[in-house]
Amino acid sequence: MCPKRSTPSRRPVRVSLVLALLLAAPTLRAGDLGYEVTFGTRRGVHFQVSAGTTSRILYDSGPSTQPAGDWDTLLIQGVIPDSSVRFMAARTAPAPVWIELAIKRFPNGRFWAKGLFPKGTGGLRLRVVNDGVKVDHEVTLYSVEVFADGPEVTTPQSAPARGPIDPDASSPTVHGRAEWRALPPRNPLSPDPLPWRITLHHTDGRYTASLAQSLEETRFIQDFHQNGRKWSDIAYHYLVDPLGNIIEGRPLGTLGAHTLNNNEGNVGIVLLGEYHPPKNDQPTAAQLEAVISLGRFLVKRFGIDPASLKGHRDYKKTDCPGDLAYPKLDELRRAFEHPPAPPAVKKRAPLKPSIPAAPDWDGQLARKKAANPSATR
Incomplete structure (x- = not known):
């Protein structure tokens, strides 16, 4: 059973304190998702709420x-x-003990929430x-x-043989960190100067409809990763939105x-959106072309x-990068390998004169002289 709610005047203080403690917690291992939780066959949660419901x-x-x-x-x-919603959670075994999750919500409605439990199954x-x-x-x-x-356990791996390296390779247009007002790293980042592989992900988040939304979503993801994880x-390393x-x-x-x-040696490219049931966002042609141009550069x-x-x-x-994005990998690999063919040069058709050609008086005169050498002008 849920514990009684605190009084409205006290609850925000308590939740804010919990969030502050979570933000001050030690840095976790660098990695990715832990265990994706599903409820029956449902992945993710979507439901309607009516105003004034009791x-x-x-x-x-x-x-x-x-x-x-x-x-x-x-x-x-x-x-x-x-x-005006709160989140409660409990581990189902051995006996449910409910806790309230600390929430960080952004003005556009995007949020993340976190709860800490004693370690167990x-x-x-x-x-x-x-x-x-x-x-x-x-x-x-x-x-x-x-x-x-827990710590990340990295097994050292040898990079495979490389193809030719071109330090002057031309990068596609990239919207830099300053454009989305990135915060600096919380800790110094480890160098990884010679990547030798690429991994495709999806954000499992908002399918953006404009560059402004994409930059906003990128700021949210950084906050979620820095303060949530x-x-x-x-x-x-790169995020690609549906507009390319x-x-x-x-x-x-x-x-x-x-x-x-x-x-190690792994460039992470992520598609903004959720390319998996139940959301089923679709990778766009512009998005795939952007990934191809990025892959060819790398x-x-x-x-x-x-x-x-x-x-x-x-x-x-x-599930990442989703059932709708994963089948695109073969197409992307082939496109990475083969640079675009140069545009075909079209032969120009001979131009027709816009006005009739003038009579060939000199030519006619030459022919007359040849026929009658004694003739003069």
């Missing part, structure tokens, strides 16, 4: 599937257009609680995950944090083998 419990997930290992941290992220149960909902809206949870704090910086805009993430030449235990600049391009799910059990 129901205290707006949503109850019921018990989740059992995560594969121990966990002590819960992270969720999504969209709550109305801030068991499923998860999630509740969304009414705190005076004011407007009709849809609550969206893009991802629900649990994990245990306690990583040094945004995990990916390429956005700089973690600086190229530094170690990423996108593929647990396989970040292949030429660092001599990367195009066959090294993989999806996140090739390294661990995850």
Whole structure:
């Protein structure tokens, strides 16, 4: 049973204090998702909320599937257009003990929330609680995950043979960190100057409709990674939106944090959106062309083998980069390998005179002289 709600005057102070403590927690390992939590066959959560509803419990997930290992941290992220909702969570075994999650919400409704538990096994149960909902809206949870704090275990790997390296390779247009007002890394980033592989991800988040939205979403992701996950910086090196805009993430030449235990020499490219059921965002032609131009640059600049391009799910059990994006990998590998053909040169048709040609008087006169040499002008 849920614990009694604190009085309205005291609850914001308590939640703010919890969030402050979470933000001050030690830095976690650099990696990626822990265990993706599903409720039955449902991945993610989407439900409608009506203004003025008197129901205290707006949503109850019921018990989740059992995560594969121990966990002590819960992270969720999504969209709550109305801030008057709270999130409660409990581990389903041995006996539910409910805690309130600390929430960080952005003005556009994007949010992440976090809760800490004693380390152990068991499923998860999630509740969304009414705190005076004011407007009709849809609550969206893009991802629900649990994990245990621990060091990243990286097995040193030898880079395969490289192709030719071109330090002067031309990069496609990239919107830099200054454009989305990136914060500096929380800690110095480890150098990783010679990448030899590429991994494709999806953000499992908002499918943006403008560059402004994409830059805003990138700021949210950095905050989620730095303050929610306690990583040094945004995990990916590049983000590509549905319009084909390429956005700089973690600086190229530094170690990423996108593929647990396989970040060494690995350039992380992520598609903004959720390319998996139930959302089923579609990769756009402009988006794929942007990934191709980026991949060709990386292949030429660092001599990367195009066959090294993989999806996140090739390294661990995850849906990423989604069932709608993963099948594009073969097409992308082929495109990385073959530069675009130069445009065909079209032969110009002979121009027709715009006015009739003048009579060939000199030619006619020459012919007359040849026929009659004694003739004069």
